[in-house]
Amino acid sequence: MIQRLVKRALCALLGVACLALSASCETNNPEQQIETVRIGVATYRSDDTFITALCDDLERVSKQMESETGKKIILNIADGKNSQSNQNDQVDNFISRSYDVICVNMVDRTVAAVIIDKAKRADIPVVFFNREPVEEDIRMWDRAYYVGTDAKESGIMQGQIILNALKKDAGIDKNGDGKLQYVMLEGEQAHQDSLIRTEYSVKTITAGGVQMEKLANDTANWQRSLGTAKMTSWLDQFGDEIEVVLSNNDDMALGAIDALKAQDMLENGPVVVGVDGTLAALEAIQNGEMLGSVVNDAQLQAQAMLDIACALTEGSDPQQVVEGMNGQYVRAPHRIVTKENVGQEIAYLTQSE
Template sequence: MKKIISYIILITLVVLLSGCKNNSHKKIGILIYDKEDTFMKEYLTSVINTIEEEYYYEVGFADRNQLKQTSQFINFIDRKFDLIIVNAVDRLQSGSFIEKAEQNNIPLIFINREPQSLLNDSKNSYYVGSDSKNTGLLQANIVKEMVTNNKIKDKNNDGIIQTIILKGEQSHQDSESRTIEFIDSLGKLDVSYELLAISVANWDRKQAFDKMRELDQMLDNIELIVSNNDDMALGAVDYLKEKYGEIDLKIIGVDGTNSGLNAIDNNEIYATVTNDIVAQTEAIKKITDYLLKGIIDSDFNYEERFQLIKGEIVKK
């Protein structure tokens, strides 16, 4: 019996994180779409480190299940949390979340996964995330720099970069915008390339590994891999190392995760574009302090409901 009780306690701790030195503080609920997402792990850690001294918080992980996240959201509403931070499983659900929160006068901050709803019609809902178009442009700039400096190996000597794109979730605003802007920007930068495939791997390292296996027959022709995030880029690295024992082509990621930066140091990934967690966390904290404490930062535009943070190029 003691072992069973211990297991139940352990499972509870894994599913729900909470903390604050003073439970009389304002209560913040944090909903994360998947606890296994590398970027969101780092993002959540940054948010918690920023708010934990001043606010009580609880975290719910949805494991990519919208029904589970909706249940967690309603639980926070029913328990009268003062603010809810939402990393949505399905952006289409954001409208019902906003409506329910408005009815209960609870502000929302959507993060990373842009709500497919008009925030400007909401009294107190915000979105904080990356400027995904800028990210696609910066990835294209990296390619232009590599071409200019002859850093891409032209395997077939045709003067054209044979390229594949590893794409995040279909319909996710970041994966769509990053991909479209990257392709458009390559054209504007007058880069000669051939797009061999766009393969959806849902931000996931293992799925990217499997997608590379599916593309195995064209690997000898691929000269560049552009990924919507670092985890999928690392999935490509994993497969290439397993097949060849080395990385013989250039790979570009997005996010600037710790594992992505380590891969740059190890010459496995050529570059990444940061998805600036620090700047996004600062924006979340300013909005939170404004909504829950009435604290105003004169340098912050609270009227702007979409806070889009630009990234930066990182390479060795």
């Protein structure tokens, strides 16, 4: 009888000890100590080559920052499917789930005030990227930011690629009339980068003392397939009169190259220049199919977006800690890429893959 009582007492004590140990383990569980940063990312469309690359960089850089800081970074990337209504709903969802920061690649840059008002009322900072809202909207709230580039710089550099090439090869002016006959593939008509790149690429060439004669221009909405369709039509209309193809982005430029290949006009045909420095474009430059591009550095922009987000969640002023920040803006510098330095750019782009 006594032995049984002793056994029961020992079992009870052991049970209490196990519960205490379990509670202690739960309290000291390192998983519960990890700071979590939740970031909602709303893109205008997921099938845009540059936006896809930037989102891939966001995922990669967030993993690096997790290992460096010990924080848990959760990214929720939503596809707006080129619908502002869809994007508004996605932002509402991020707000309802109390995300720490919201990043938005606007479908319609002219209505950013709606997003800012939503974010301000919820007191959730918002970082716009790639598609720049009008300045008056950004100034509505000191916790609204923009990460992107200087579109004027990209247009100037695109023009410089043509000027530099002409110095090396006057044969780009195939008919020898002292002018460059060109076609222009434009992005969305209302997109500020499209308008500015179009203007300054041509201005830079003419300011360099080279006359330009526009044969045609049209929008291809940043898309390779539409670039092919437009270029095919122009080749049917102008044939080998076209000496230069200026494109607001690489995908449309690659579409033009596809059209040239289809008509067996790539060799000794017009030179083609794009903007973005995507991997497909860099490979086309390396292969001699494309004259050059202007690198739109997605990696730098992804890093800046995450740096802003982490600074905000820590209670820091991003303007004091984020490299290259000027007020509420971060603008990543562009770089010219041609066959001379394309290997270096490919290495940079693929270093973390």
